[in-house]
Amino acid sequence: MRPRTKALVAAGSGIAAGLAGLALTALPAGADDDPVLPAIGAEELVTSALAAEPPAFAGVAEVQNELGLPALPATTGTESAAELLDFDEVRVFHDSEENARVQVERRTSELTFVKNANEAWAYDSKKNAAKHVTWDDADVAAARERAGAWTADGMTDGMADPSQAAAEIIERLRPTSDMVVDGTARVADRAAYELVLTPKPSEKTLLREITVAIDEETRVPLRFDVYANGRSEPVLSLGFVEFEVGAQDAGLFEFTPPEGAEVETTDAGDAARAAGERAGAEDIEQSTTTVGDGWDAVVVGEAPAEAPSEAPAEYGQDLDGLLGQFGEPVSGEFGSGTHVQITVGGVILTDDGRFAAGAVPQQVLVDALDGQ
Amino acid sequence: MTTLPTADTALSGTLPARRRAPIVRLLRAEIRWIFRRPRTLVVLGLLAALPVITGVAVNLTVDPGASAPPGPGPIGPGGEAPIFVTMATSAFVLPLGSLMTLLILMLPLTVAMAGGDALAGEQSTGALRGWLLAPVARGRLLVVKSVGVLAVALVASALVVTSGLVTGLVLAGTDGLVSMSGTELSVGDVLWRLAFAIAWSTVYLMGVGAVALAISASTEHPMLVVVSVLGGLIVSQVLLQFSALDWLHPYLLPTSVNSLVDLIRDPVSFDGLAEGAVRALCYLVIGMSLAYARLTTKDG
Known part of the structure; x- marks a missing residue:
C-alpha cells in the first residue's frame, strides 16, 4: 500500500500547488485592505x-x-x-x-x-x-x-x-x-x-x-x-x-x-497660425450653446454639415438605418429626432440636423431642445 | 532498451549503487529513440516548412517594390491586419508570427504526440514493460520521458524560429527589423528576443507536455493522448472567446500565447510573459504529479 499512499500524496500536493499558483495569477493585484493614511480635507x-x-x-x-x-462601423x-x-x-x-x-x-x-x-x-x-x-x-x-x-x-x-x-x-x-x-x-x-x-x-x-x-x-x-x-x-x-x-x-x-x-x-507655430486664421475652434463655440450648468448641462448645436459626406457611400446610405437600430425616436415641441442612450448620458439628433447631448436622461435633452 | 544495467544493480543490492545508474546513457538512448521515429521527423519537417511557406506567400501578395513603403498591408479576413502582414516578411516578425500561429495547435500537437508515444505508445507495443520490470525507479523513468518531451518541445520551437529567421533574412535581408513601437532594432536585439521566444515557447509547451504525460501514463492508446490534449486546447480557446467567463481565463493555458506579441514592442514588457510562464509551470506541476502518481502505482 505504500506506493499507493505515496502516489496519492504526490498527486494531491501537486494538484494543490498547481491550482494555488493558477489562482495567484488570477487574483487582481493589490486586493489588500485599504491603507491607513493621515486624514486630509x-x-x-x-x-x-x-x-x-x-x-x-x-x-x-x-x-x-x-x-x-x-459599435458604429469605422469610416476610412x-x-x-x-x-x-x-x-x-x-x-x-x-x-x-x-x-x-x-x-x-x-x-x-x-x-x-x-x-x-x-x-x-x-x-x-x-x-x-x-x-x-x-x-x-x-x-x-x-x-x-x-x-x-x-x-x-x-x-x-x-x-x-x-x-x-x-x-x-x-x-x-x-x-x-x-x-x-x-x-x-x-x-x-x-x-x-x-x-x-x-x-x-x-x-x-x-x-x-x-x-x-x-x-x-x-x-x-x-x-x-x-x-x-x-x-x-x-x-x-x-x-x-x-x-x-x-x-x-x-x-x-x-x-x-x-x-x-x-x-x-x-510645425506647431505654423499650425497654430493656420488654425488662428481658420478660427475653427471659435466656429464650434459659436454654433453650440450650453443649457443648464453643472451635472445636467446639455450642449445643443448644429450637427457639422460636412460629417456625413466624409463617410463612405455604403455607410452614408444606412446612417439613418443605423440610428434607428441604436436609438429610439423622440418628438417634442422641437420637432422629432432620434435618441441614442449610453450608460452615462445620451444624444438626441433631430431630423433637421441639430443635436443635444449631456449626461442626462432623455426628458432633460428634450426640454433643452424645446427651450431653444 | 538494452542499455539497462540490470546485472550490476541486482548484484550490488545497495541503494547508493543503484542510484548511480548512468542516467545520461538512458537520456541519450531516449532522445535517439525519439528523433529516429519517422513521424517525429515528418512533423518537424512540416514545422520548419510552414514559416517558409508563410514568408513566400506574404512576399508574393504584398507589393514587392523594394523602395515603396509597405503602407497599410492587405487586410486580413477579420478586418484587422495580422501582424506579419503589416510588417511583411522581416526577419524579426516572421519568426515570431509563425511561432505564435503554430503555438495555437501545431506545436502542442507535436508535443502531445511525443508525450503519447513516451508512455502509452511504448505500453501498447510492450516496450514499456522492460522499464517497469527493471530496477529503475519510477521517478527516474518519468524524468527520462519528460526530458524526451522537453527535447521535442525545444527542437520544435527552435526549428520554427530559425526557419522563420532564415526565410526573413533571405526575403528582406536585415531591413524592417522594426518594433511595433516604431524603433529600429539591432541584429543583436532581434536575436535575444527570438532566443527568449524559443525559451518561453519551450516552457509553454512543457505545460502541455506534462498534461500529455499524465494522460499517457493512464492509458495505452497514444491516440487518446493526442485527442485529449487537442480537445482540451480547443475547448480552452472556445472558452476564451466568451467575455462572460473572464474569471476563468487566467486558469486556461492558451491565455498566455498572445503575450508573445509583447516581444515586438519596445521596451519589452515582461509582465504578460512572466505570468504565462508561471501558468505553464503550474500546469507542469499538476501534470507531472499526476503522471508520477499514476506511474508509481502501475503494474508491470
Missing part, C-alpha cells in the same frame, strides 16, 4: 495635487469601459469611439520634466506617442505612418501667452497659485456637487486617497459619482472612475495597474521613424 488634497510636480515614473494603465457605446481614416477605447493597456513613461512617452497597446498593433523638448511624434504601427510636430522656443512662448490669455479670460488670474486654484475649482463646483475625501484605496500597489465628487440631489443627471484616487506620496491621480445610477461597478474606469517612481532611460524619449514609414511633419 478635500481642499487641501486638491491644492497639493495641483501643486505637485509629477515625478519621473513608468506606469501601466488600463481602461474598463461599460459605456455601452454603439477615422475610428469610432468604441474602437478608440479598444486597447489592452497603455504604458506611460515620464521623466519629471517635459519628456513623456505613451504607448497604446492593442492586440496586434500599437500607437506610440513620444514628446520631448522641441518635438512630438505619433507613430501608428498598423499604418506604418508617423506624425511629427516640431516647435521652437518662440512657439512655446506664444503658446504660453495664448494659454495665459485663456486662463485670464476664463478664470481668475490666480490660476498660477495652486491653493487659490483649488479654492476656485471647489467654489465653482459647490453649488452643484459635494466633494469629499472618502477614505483610502490601494491603486497599483500604492496608498491613495479617494476624492469623491457627487452631484447634489437637485441635479438631473445619470451619473452617480466620480472618484479620483490620488497618490499619497506623489499626489499624482492614479485612477479615475465614473459611476452611473443603478450600477455598482464603474461604467468607465481608467487607472494605473502599475506605477513605479524612478528615473527613466533617456533613450525612451527620442524617436526616429523606421525606414519606409510615411512621415508627415508639421
